Amino acid sequence: MANRAVAGPEVERLIQLLAKLPGLGPRSARRAALHLIKKKDQLLVPLAQAMGVAVDRVTVCQTCGTVDTCDPCTICSDPRRDTATIVVVEDVSDLWALERAGALNCRYHVLGGTLSPLDGIGPDDLTIDKLIERVAAGDVSEIVLAVNATVEGQTTAHYITDRLRGMDVKVTRLAHGVPVGGELDYLDEGTLVQALKARTSF
Amino acid sequence: MEWSADGIILATRKHGESSLILEAMTRERGRHLGLVRGGRSRRMQAALQPGNRVGLVWRARLDDHLGLYAIEPLELRAAQLMTSSTGVYGIQALAALLHFLPERDPHPQLHDGLEAIIAHLHEPLVAGALMVHFELQVLAELGFGLDLTECAATGRIDDLIYVSPKSGRAVCREAGLPYAPRLLPLPSFLAPEASPSHVGGMPSELAGRLPDRQALEDAFRLTGYFLDRHVLAPRLLQMSPARDGFVDAIKRHLQEAESG
Numbered sequence: 001m002a003n004r005a006v007a008g009p010e011v012e013r014l015i016q017l018l019a020k021l022p023g024l025g026p027r028s029a030r031r032a033a034l035h036l037i038k039k040k041d042q043l044l045v046p047l048a049q050a051m052g053v054a055v056d057r058v059t060v061c062q063t064c065g066t067v068d069t070c071d072p073c074t075i076c077s078d079p080r081r082d083t084a085t086i087v088v089v090e091d092v093s094d095l096w097a098l099e100r101a102g103a104l105n106c107r108y109h110v111l112g113g114t115l116s117p118l119d120g121i122g123p124d125d126l127t128i129d130k131l132i133e134r135v136a137a138g139d140v141s142e143i144v145l146a147v148n149a150t151v152e153g154q155t156t157a158h159y160i161t162d163r164l165r166g167m168d169v170k171v172t173r174l175a176h177g178v179p180v181g182g183e184l185d186y187l188d189e190g191t192l193v194q195a196l197k198a199r200t201s202f
Numbered sequence: 203m204e205w206s207a208d209g210i211i212l213a214t215r216k217h218g219e220s221s222l223i224l225e226a227m228t229r230e231r232g233r234h235l236g237l238v239r240g241g242r243s244r245r246m247q248a249a250l251q252p253g254n255r256v257g258l259v260w261r262a263r264l265d266d267h268l269g270l271y272a273i274e275p276l277e278l279r280a281a282q283l284m285t286s287s288t289g290v291y292g293i294q295a296l297a298a299l300l301h302f303l304p305e306r307d308p309h310p311q312l313h314d315g316l317e318a319i320i321a322h323l324h325e326p327l328v329a330g331a332l333m334v335h336f337e338l339q340v341l342a343e344l345g346f347g348l349d350l351t352e353c354a355a356t357g358r359i360d361d362l363i364y365v366s367p368k369s370g371r372a373v374c375r376e377a378g379l380p381y382a383p384r385l386l387p388l389p390s391f392l393a394p395e396a397s398p399s400h401v402g403g404m405p406s407e408l409a410g411r412l413p414d415r416q417a418l419e420d421a422f423r424l425t426g427y428f429l430d431r432h433v434l435a436p437r438l439l440q441m442s443p444a445r446d447g448f449v450d451a452i453k454r455h456l457q458e459a460e461s462g
Contacts, residue, residue, distance in 0.1 A: 022219060023219065115443075117294050117295075117298055117442045117443045117444040118213050118294065118297055118298060118301070118444075119215075122443055123443075149281075149284065150247075150251060151251055151252045151253070151280060151283065151284065151290055151293060151294065154284040154290045155290040155291065155294060155444075155447070158287040158290055158291070158447075158451075159447065161287075162287070162450075162451075162454075176281065176284075187248075188248040188249060188275065188278040188281070189277075189278045189281075190248070190278045190279065190280055190281025190282055191248060191281055193281060193282065194281050194285075
């Protein structure tokens with residue numbers, strides 16, 4: 001049976017757009033839309049205003065490739081950050097995850113994806129050239145490759161390492177091993193082998 | 203419809219928010235795709251990496267449907283592959299080569315060859331030699347096999363050092379010398395006495411007849427030429443960057459080994 005419209009076209013349009021967000025399907029989009037409409041003053045109006053501001057002001061940092069409302073971004077323009085270390089990530093969400101961890105007070109470089117020959121994504125589709133330019137400009141002593149532990153991610157890591165060969169910079173990558181809360185019995189053999197190889201003194 | 207088989211994962215593609223489409227090479231059913239529900243979950247991600255050997259159960263209402271895969275991890279080798287550049291480039295170059303085969307068309311020799319290469323991708327010299335044999339095998343399975351068993355001009359079966367770029371047949375030193383600049387060099391490890399089974403199947407034993415760097419470069423030029431001519435150019439495609447990366451990684455490794 002075809003879906004019948006339950007409200008005017010404006011509300012239906014809102015539901016359709018919400019349904020395109022990650023994690024939301026048509027049913028949950030209806031619930032979200034209804035919730036927003038019911039809380040018009042507390043939620044709908046501020047959300048619309050925030051989105052309007054985001055549309056006007058959000059931009060991509062020309063230095064590192066992250067999104068912010070200023071260019072250079074807050075991270076790149078922060079003088080307290082270590083300029084000698086650049087952490088290379090695939091996507092902005094990875095940068096945000098590392099910032100949540102707060103382990104390094106450094107700068108970043110967002111690649112915008114990974115190399116994937118099967119999908120036709122090559123080096124020119126990523127910001128690898130810009131990374132090489134940043135390193136060549138000097139002042140960088142370490143590149144931390146914080147890419148995903150997938151074949152595509154590691155292909156990208158190897159490619160970047162090859163491109164940086166001969167430049168005066170140390171290239172490191174994240175360790176592969178047992179996650180916190182992980183039980184050995186449930187880990188795949190490959191991860192266990194990597195964890196054992198990278199064992200440290202206790 | 204339902205069948206079960208072991209398969210080697212070639213590639214995955216995201217589908218929706220939680221599922222993915224898995225492409226696997228099986229011995230009896232060739233390159234076969236299927237949907238894995240929940241394949242992007244944290245629990246499944248490690249198993250669904252290219253290069254891993256998995257048990258597959260495929261179910262669909264009709265034979266020509268995409269179908270659903272149920273996966274059982276058997277041999278998880280992806281983490282090992284990720285440690286070397288020949289590993290990561292190699293598995294993607296192999297997947298790109300196998301893309302030229304029609305789906306669901308069985309190629310048991312290529313399946314066995316794939317298994318052999320993956321087991322040796324961390325050894326650059328062996329992996330390089332096996333990859334060349336694999337490319338020759340792919341050409342043969344696509345109907346463009348090279349005849350390296352005897353000289354196209356004289357019928358001799360020894361001293362074969364050239365390949366004709368026109369016919370794809372071997373040429374002996376004596377007959378080929380006047381045309382040498384126009385012929386492709388045939389590395390000795392591909393000559394029939396060194397590799398008697400190169401057309402019929404992947405050589406099972408490479409020990410003692412591994413190529414040197416120059417021979418590997420010549421071999422990749424030879425297979426690259428015929429892949430481009432018969433497989434890529436008619437489809438208006440370029441050579442996979444993964445293959446270039448694999449060849450470069452091997453060259454670099456061998457150069458480093460030579461310079462100590």
